[in-house]
Amino acid sequence: MMSKQHIPAEKRRKRTALMDRSDIEVEVLAYVLVSLCVLLAVIPCIHVVARSFSKGTAVISGMVTLWPINPQIEGYRTVLRETEFLRALGNTLLVTFVGTAASMIASILFAYPLSKTELVGRKFFILLCMIVMVFNGGMVPNYLLMRGLGLLDSFSALIFPALISVFNMLIIKNYFESLPESVLEYAAIDGAGDFRTLVSIVCPLSMPVLATVTLLYAIHYWNNYFNAMLYILDPYKVTLQVFIRNFIADAGTLVNQLERTAETMGNLSTGVIIACATVLGIIPIVALYPFVQRFMLQGITIGSEKG
Amino acid sequence: MxxxxxxxxxxxxxxxxxxxxxxxxxxxxxxxxxxxxxxxxxxxxxxxxxxxxxxxxxxxxxxxxxxxxxxxxxxxxxxxxxxxxxxxxxxxxxxxxxxxxxxxxxxxxxxxxxxxxxxxxxxxxxxxxxxxxxxxxxxxxxxxxxxMPRELTSVITVRMDLVKAAGIDTLPTTVNSFYDFCKKLQDFYGDQYIILTGPYNKGTPGNIYNIPMCIAAGFGIYSDWMLDDDGKVIYMTEHKNFNAMIEYLNRLYNEKILDMDYAINTWSNADEKMSSGRAILEIHSRESINGMSKALFANFPELTEDDLAWIPILHDEEGNASFMESRxxxxxxxxxxxxxxxxxxxxxxxxxxxxxxxxxxxxxxxxxxxxxxxxxxxxxxxxxxxxxxxxxxxxxxxxxxxLSTLWAARLRKSSIMWKLYTACTLEPLANEPQVMVPSPFAYNNKPAYAEYNPQLLADLNVYLTQLVTGVKGLDSLNTFMNDWKVNGGEEVRAALTEWVNK
CATH class of the missing domain: 3.40.190.10 (Periplasmic binding protein-like II)
Structure with a gap:
């Protein structure tokens, strides 16, 4: 095999130039492919936004592509004023905040003891967690459980079943295990008990993983659809995702309601109303995402170094 | 479960x-x-x-x-x-x-x-x-x-401005004259317009067909389940005029009178084509006439409600037609x-x-x-x-x-909807009430019907679309009927026969 030293300088320069050019080509190709993927994802969203701002007649005629036709905000005004959207949004925010806080507290309190190798029965508890990860009671038994606990038509029915995600708890546990034992020993020498150590030493040191898991829980509660659909029938307690699904199924009624005079007829259509509800439904997450994106990226790898 | x-x-x-x-x-x-x-x-x-x-x-x-x-x-x-x-x-x-x-x-x-x-x-x-x-x-x-059980719910909306411009003054009343009518429009306009767009596959659950029932009426076909002349319960595909109806619709499709997107159109696609001025005729129902007509008038301000007309139902050459009551x-x-x-x-x-x-x-x-x-x-x-x-x-x-009297108030919320209802239900039924066929299976609560018929109807609609668009030929009818039997067709027939006899 010819070593690098034996390659003539001219030839080496050409090869480097070729590699540079090839790198540029690969990079250009990557940009093109990624841009195409981005466009594939973004264009439908732009289309929905354009529909939401367009006049109903333009949507019915299929004239709206990526820019609103006869722009108006009547659809948004209607969804915000004439429907239960704001109530559903409030319910979802409540469930998300309370649920995320409760889940974090429960997960941390569960993960910390499990991160201690000296815990009696540690493997047994971890095995139990694994079983829960693989097997599920199913829709009817879960419903019966919620009914037995008296949680139907209550926000608790949306929080308790998801209180501890084993996956998230294990991420926290693994991170706790990676903390230097010596720091915890110093705390013990200074007289801190387990709870004080957890609150004052472990949690502050684990902020990256806690932030990431908080985000994962928040997304779970925000997107929770199935449990909300099954356990909440009280229209005052309906959450946003269920509201949007139910609303889409019956949006025609609202349009009929608004077509009560010749002047208002044609301003809105089912397509406009559905687009508005959809856009309003994703605004909170889209607004929040840039600020929490780095935690999402961390979440892919964090806690995976050990265990 | x-x-x-x-x-x-x-x-x-x-x-x-x-x-x-x-x-x-x-x-x-x-x-x-x-x-x-x-x-x-x-x-x-x-x-x-x-x-x-x-x-x-x-x-x-x-x-x-x-x-x-x-x-x-x-x-x-x-x-x-x-x-x-x-x-x-x-x-x-x-x-x-x-x-x-x-x-x-x-x-x-x-x-x-x-x-x-x-x-x-x-x-x-x-x-x-x-x-x-x-x-x-x-x-x-x-x-x-x-x-509103006695309503002609599947109609054809007509752009009369385009029809008159083609030199046609009267609307067809029979399936044969409808074909001639469409041919004249096609000869006049060429490929400029879709002559007939549809289907209107939206409406009361269990009562939606992928064929225009206003045209099927002229072949005596009014439902998925019917009674034949001897009072025997038959499926749509067993009707004596089923083949003739399919050949007719297939001819409309092959000659590009029927929308070439017929197989993939939703009712809103059809509304899009009609309201944006790409179609002359549309199969639909009063349910979407408000939105469609307003969009049409917004796109073509010179048009008024008088430029729309309707073909409520088509007859055979003897003047017979059948449309089922929605009981x-x-x-x-x-x-x-x-x-x-x-x-x-x-x-x-x-x-x-x-x-x-x-x-x-x-x-x-x-x-x-x-x-x-x-x-x-x-x-x-x-x-x-x-x-x-x-x-x-x-x-x-x-x-x-x-109820039907009280419901009239709800239809009158818009003038165009009332106009359609008058032209397609009140007037035709005043002149020929016999076109409304009482449903022989109305209100049936047979468990076999509830269990099997939704899927049978879904399969039928897919098959109808395939036949109309030529994806399958009528020689596939035996295969379809064999699948139909496997999927509970005979059980439903037995249940409906029992219901009718009761």
Whole structure:
């Protein structure tokens, strides 16, 4: 095999130039492919936004592509004023905040003891967690459980079943295990008990993983659809995702309601109303995402170094 | 899953029997707040003006819960099995009612009706009662029947400005003249326009076909299940004119009279093509005429309502046509066995609603509506829509013979919808009432029908589209019928035969 030293300088320069050019080509190709993927994802969203701002007649005629036709905000005004959207949004925010806080507290309190190798029965508890990860009671038994606990038509029915995600708890546990034992020993020498150590030493040191898991829980509660659909029938307690699904199924009624005079007829259509509800439904997450994106990226790898 | 749900319902039934046995049927002085589980709507019924009107007229307060739009049947069954959660449920869909009735989750209401409101038996026809009864005559629901059974619901909307520009003055009345009419339009306009777009595959569940029923009417075909001349129950594909109808529709498609996107169009695609000026004729129904026509007039300001006309139904060369009445249920009010102790109040509530149905459905004369010279109500807008648009969901049972008159007010909310209804239903049926075929299977509650027919109908619609667009030929009919038999076709036929004989 010819070593690098034996390659003539001219030839080496050409090869480097070729590699540079090839790198540029690969990079250009990557940009093109990624841009195409981005466009594939973004264009439908732009289309929905354009529909939401367009006049109903333009949507019915299929004239709206990526820019609103006869722009108006009547659809948004209607969804915000004439429907239960704001109530559903409030319910979802409540469930998300309370649920995320409760889940974090429960997960941390569960993960910390499990991160201690000296815990009696540690493997047994971890095995139990694994079983829960693989097997599920199913829709009817879960419903019966919620009914037995008296949680139907209550926000608790949306929080308790998801209180501890084993996956998230294990991420926290693994991170706790990676903390230097010596720091915890110093705390013990200074007289801190387990709870004080957890609150004052472990949690502050684990902020990256806690932030990431908080985000994962928040997304779970925000997107929770199935449990909300099954356990909440009280229209005052309906959450946003269920509201949007139910609303889409019956949006025609609202349009009929608004077509009560010749002047208002044609301003809105089912397509406009559905687009508005959809856009309003994703605004909170889209607004929040840039600020929490780095935690999402961390979440892919964090806690995976050990265990 | 189904077994588990059935067991749950069985438990609920036993519990209900235990609690209701021997109870005397009376109304106490204090009315309970009724807990109602309602089919899915996009709004909160408890907050509507209509709800307050119902409270005023009946004296009953109610708390409404709403079924989800997805997994509605499963959620319903689980909640019915959940003892003492709801006093009554207002549900849609024969499959939901059939599931609950056959599993024994519902309370028979005969004794309650007899004790509280015996006049209620006269609200609807015996046929309508029979559809919510078992073999022993036990009634398990207070049904709200479809208010407009005699309506030509599949029509062809025509751009008269384009038709007249092509030198045509009259609309066709027969299937053959319709073909000639379309050919003339095609000869005049070439590829400039889609001659006929569709299908209108939206409407009452279980009654949606991927073929234009206004054209099928000219071949004597009016439903998926029909009776032949000998009174035998036949499927659409077994009708003597089925092949001729398919050949006709296939010819329209092959000659590019029918929209080349016919197989993939949704009703909104068809509306798009018509309202954007790309089509001359559209198959649809009154349901979407408001939006489509407003969009059309917005895109072509020179057009007016007078530039639209309708072909309500096509005939054969002898002048015969058949279109089926839509005799079915809009909703069912049922009482879980576990709520027997409030069943008397549920019946009383329903009866008070029926007694006040005019006020509850269309409001107060002079305030919400007036009468025209034909004694049909004219809504006063916008108060009519503001205060009565959602009134129908609260009804349980109504006087069947009055409903279509009251419903006219709802159609008159827009002039174009009323124009279509007049041109496609009032006038044609005044001239030839015989085109409306009474449904031989109306209100049937046969479990086999509820179990198998939704899938059979879905398969039929796919097959019809394939035949019309030439993806499959009529030589595939035997294969289709073999699959049809495997999927329960004969079981449904037997059930419907039993129903007709009864």
């Amino acid at each position: 189904k077994k588990l749900l059935s067991m749950l319902l069985l438990c609920a039934m036993v519990l209900g029997l235990a609690t209701s046995a021997g109870a005397e049927i009376t109304l106490g002085e204090e009315k309970p707040v009724l807990r109602i589980l309602n089919y899915n709507v996009s709004y909160n019924p408890n907050e509507t003006v209509e709800y307050k009107a119902y409270v005023d007229k009946t004296g009953y307060e109610a708390v409404y819960s709403i079924l989800p739009s997805e997994n509605a049947t499963e959620t319903l069954v689980m909640n019915m099995a959940g003892a003492d959660k709801f006093d009554m449920c207002i549900i849609q869909g024969a499959d939901q009612f059939s599931t609950l009735m056959t599993q024994g989750a519902l309370l028979p209401l005969n004794d309650y009706i007899d004790a509280i409101a015996p006049e209620m038996w006269d609200c609807i026809s015996k046929e309508a009662w029979s559809g919510v009864s078992d073999e022993d005559g036990n009634v398990y629901a207070l049904p709200f029947v479809y208010p 079915q249920y809009w909703s069912y009010t049922v009482v879980p066995r576990s709520a027997a102790y409030n069943a008397a109040y549920v019946v009383d509530y329903a009866w008070k609603k029926a007694q006040n149905q005019t006020y509850l459905l269309i409001g107060e004369e002079g305030v919400h509506y007036t009468w025209d010279e034909d004694h049909l109500p004219i809504p006063i807008q916008p108060i009519f829509t503001d205060e009565r648009n959602k009134a129908n969901i609260f009804m349980s049972i109504g006087y069947e013979d009055q």
